[in-house]
Amino acid sequence: MDDETDEPIPEYQDALAAFHQAFGDELRELIRALPIAQGNRVIDLACGDGRYAAWLADRVGPRGEAVAVDLSGSYLDLARRVVRDHGAGGRVSFVEADALRVPFPDGAFDLAWCARSLRSLPDAAEVLREMARLVRPGGAVAVLEEDALHHLILPWPEDLELALRQAELETLAEQLGQPRSYYAGRRLPQLAREAGLDRVTVSTRAIDRWAPLAKPERAFIDLELAALRDRVVSHIDPEMRAIFDRLVDPGSDAYLPARPDFTMTCIERVVVGHRPGS
Numbered sequence: 301m302d303d304e305t306d307e308p309i310p311e312y313q314d315a316l317a318a319f320h321q322a323f324g325d326e327l328r329e330l331i332r333a334l335p336i337a338q339g340n341r342v343i344d345l346a347c348g349d350g351r352y353a354a355w356l357a358d359r360v361g362p363r364g365e366a367v368a369v370d371l372s373g374s375y376l377d378l379a380r381r382v383v384r385d386h387g388a389g390g391r392v393s394f395v396e397a398d399a400l401r402v403p404f405p406d407g408a409f410d411l412a413w414c415a416r417s418l419r420s421l422p423d424a425a426e427v428l429r430e431m432a433r434l435v436r437p438g439g440a441v442a443v444l445e446e447d448a449l450h451h452l453i454l455p456w457p458e459d460l461e462l463a464l465r466q467a468e469l470e471t472l473a474e475q476l477g478q479p480r481s482y483y484a485g486r487r488l489p490q491l492a493r494e495a496g497l498d499r500v501t502v503s504t505r506a507i508d509r510w511a512p513l514a515k516p517e518r519a520f521i522d523l524e525l526a527a528l529r530d531r532v533v534s535h536i537d538p539e540m541r542a543i544f545d546r547l548v549d550p551g552s553d554a555y556l557p558a559r560p561d562f563t564m565t566c567i568e569r570v571v572v573g574h575r576p577g578s
């Protein structure tokens with residue numbers, strides 16, 4: 301049972317879970333491509349629901365170990381359940397800690413992983429430095445992070461898409477003071493080098509889906525469009541708003557994902573860097 305004093309799991313978890321379900325095969329391929337050997341020790345920072353920790357545990361095998369770290373006890377409870385249901389219970393341990401101050405010595409891991417969390421964490425550069433500290437010389441730091449502007453390609457009318465992007469930027473600037481953390485994906489190679497990592501590589505995967513959508517894909521896009529609507533609604537002019545509203549209202553006969561020619565392309569980017577040495 302969750303600790304009653306702990307923060308509840310944030311609302312965005314529904315969208316994350318839908319993302320994991322809709323694109324699970326491709327996300328597992330990204331994990332399979334990481335430089336991990338059987339018997340390795342890996343750490344997942346800001347592990348959330350534990351989905352990636354479970355997949356990382358598959359990679360390290362029975363002689364290896366994955367450590368899942370999160371600041372939220374509620375999230376760690378959920379992660380324990382997800383990992384157990386995946387059958388990886390014995391290979392993952394869970395630590396409640398701040399991703400900027402992880403209670404492990406320098407070089408304790410072969411690989412440090414962090415997925416889609418840079419906008420939740422206070423300072424992306426500091427996270428990268430902490431990840432670099434945690435891996436041994438020659439070990440790898442791997443970050444999965446989207447760039448909000450390029451994450452999801454949808455068949456919007458072109459002028460509406462430009463208006464949406466502008467509105468989104470304005471809202472984020474208001475809410476976050478500066479929207480850069482939302483677009484951290486594009487700065488990752490630079491942040492990796494500034495954290496002292498070398499042999500930095502970028503690997504981008506475009507994942508296509510088209511109508512008719514499977515149930516998890518439809519759940520994913522429904523939540524994405526609802527969140528987008530919340531972000532832009534107050535900054536879009538009335539004419540564009542009328543077009544937008546019809547396209548994102550699931551009750552409308554113009555609902556974008558229900559169109560027979562609907563397509564969506566999800567762009568995922570993994571940046572890997574290595575701690576110098578061997």
Ligand SMILES: C[S@@+](CC[C@H](N)C(=O)[O-])C[C@H]1O[C@@H](n2cnc3c(N)ncnc32)[C@H](O)[C@@H]1O
Nearest residue numbers: 346347348370371372375398399415416417420
């Ligand atoms: C957007 S979620 C991503 C979770 C997971 N990596 C995924 O991709 O599904 C962000 C996560 O960061 C965690 N978090 C936020 N601030 C943190 C901090 N300072 N240290 C560790 N975890 C933190 C949240 O509890 C949440 O689990």
